Amino acid sequence: MRRGVRARGVVGAALLLGVTLLAPAESPAQPYAYVSNERSNDVTVIDAATDRVVGTIPVGDRPRGIGVSPDGRTLYVALGEEDAIAQVDVAARKILAKIPAGSDPEAFAVSPDGSRLYVSNEDANTASVIDTRTGKVIATVPVGIEPEGVAVSPDGKLVYVTAETTHTVSVIDTASFKVVATILVGSRPREAAFTPDGSRAYVTAEIGAVVSVVDVKRHAIIGTLKIERPGAKPKGVVVRPDGKRAYVANGASNDVTVIDTAENRVVKYIPVGRRPWGLALTPDGRKLYVANGASDDVSVIDTVTEQVVATVRAGKGPWGVTISP
């Protein structure tokens, strides 16, 4: 009851303010990294050219999952304690609206055309499809227990939703909103990332301390990589735009795994801050930003030298990162 009232209140507030869900705004001139800080309830804005903090946007209670629209104009931030996803005008750095998103939203993905958000609903064991234009849920799809990470294939036709308690990835067809396959992966899967050509996906598993490599066409596991680091809890994962490297945030082992995707083998571990969680690459793939949840900073890795080239102070409890195109 409390949640329902709160959710309606969010919509009501948006209407009273007279804001539209998609306000026109200038696209940023250069890539910015946006970092959600779950304990300071804000987003740190980092200029990816200089690696300096250029702003902080208060967004609401417990921001975690974060994503940006394909045109770079709209930032979305999941607010776990508000049961909503904040929609932020990037140019104005102001909240446009808060979209009701079910109980305790944590992770979501933006479709390649920007028209939809795919949200995992941890308590309900479902994934919701939200129309970004109207802010309405247009489909709800049952998945495994405790759904978590969400990833959309580059062509927008498939959505992967990991489920922590059933150790599965539900593969959702975005035309029919049906689960077309369920893939058994490592124990407690967290996130998934597709290669740019969409042929493979990498899925992290926190308790299993493994990364599963999925053949997307066959919905089949073709490799499992063990993260051989003490205490490693693989969480965030991204694939470089050239498709040659995948990077995994290892959580408690305080480093990032570098995977050679041609051979599907671990080639390096890069030490970063404490409890790296979320990851994002610049559009050219030259820099990797790593949110370090326990050291309240962001490590910036040069993907050519595979070294940390900057450490940027963030808010409290950095959780996720996204970078504008």
Place this chain on the structure above:
Amino acid sequence: MATLDRRTFVKGLGVAAGALLSRTAAAQETYRIGLVVPGGARLEVGERIAFGVRLGLDEANVMAGLFGKRLELLQEVADGAEAVLSVGRRLVRQERAIGLVGGADEASAEALRDAAQQGDALFLNVGASASRLRGSRCHRHAFHVEASLAMYVGAVQQWLLEQRKLTRWALVTSDSSLGRDIGQVATAFLARRGRAPLATEQVPGGTQDWNPLLKRLGGLGPDAVFVGLEESDLPIFLRGYRSAGLTFQLAGAGVDPSALSAGDPADLAGVWPVLWHHELQRFSARELNSRFRRRFGRPLEGRSWAAWAAVKLLGEAIVRTGSGDLAGLLRFLESAPPFDGHKGRPLTFRDWDHQLRQPMYLVTPRKPEPGREPWKGFEVVAEVPARGDLDAIGEPKGESRCRFDG
């Protein structure tokens, strides 16, 4: 057999099965699991185990259903070793259960282990912590989700030594099987660290006058008093301890702390180990606690957690091996697959005695408050081991008397 209790237990199962059908329409292969719980005077213990099993079954069946499989629960109530053995045998031999879950106490755990052994099935112990079951009376078909007494005791001891830096202890144990077991594992833990108890006191069951012992403790002036007493003796001891004005750190093991609330709340004291606590938040513990409370309207505690974990483990073993074949299930469970028990670390069975490695939690009583439910009377003060090797608590391999080939 208590048919009334059995009916009460089974009532909820129909709901569980119905809820699952919509998610398991494609289920083809069915695997049976036998659950044997006590009734009568131990009805509450039986309920705790049964509720945990039902939640575990729900979750295991969602996973199994995604892969064309289904787990079916056969639940029985039986009291006494002979009755438990008889029921266990029937479940395995006639009902074709591939695994038995239960073991509310040492005797029933032994009986179910024997039934599983004789019928080529698995036994998952969810309630008996006795050392013997993991030692001289171990068997390859038995897996212990419930922590061993050595783990319960070791968790408190490690905290006293490493966190509180308390080294001079007096051990007070009952002259009973439980008390002697606690005394032995506590002394062995200290010996591994080159220490010995300052004093060891063994007291007969039913002791009413604790003054002589408490006076001796006062004279000794230990850093800590570690108790391993029968549940029926503890309230009287705690009252005496308070009345005597002793302020040495009190700690203990071998009882469910919530049972202590039956006495005067003002007497509650000490640090006690538990397998699980309903206020745990991290690593999706909050979600698990919430699911249990929504389903049964009560808090998730140690025995229910163990029962939940046991069925989930069985379900995962069936899905990941693709069958209910005993040899395959044994190989899988012995391969140390990382189990997610919502404790933030991979939990695995030790290969030398089939004990599940896992962190424990230490709880201490809250300030008394009129009208508060007993289960709200304790709060978590530590997780042990907080990090590093989970074998740091419990009996090490070199000291184990378990021989699977014997």
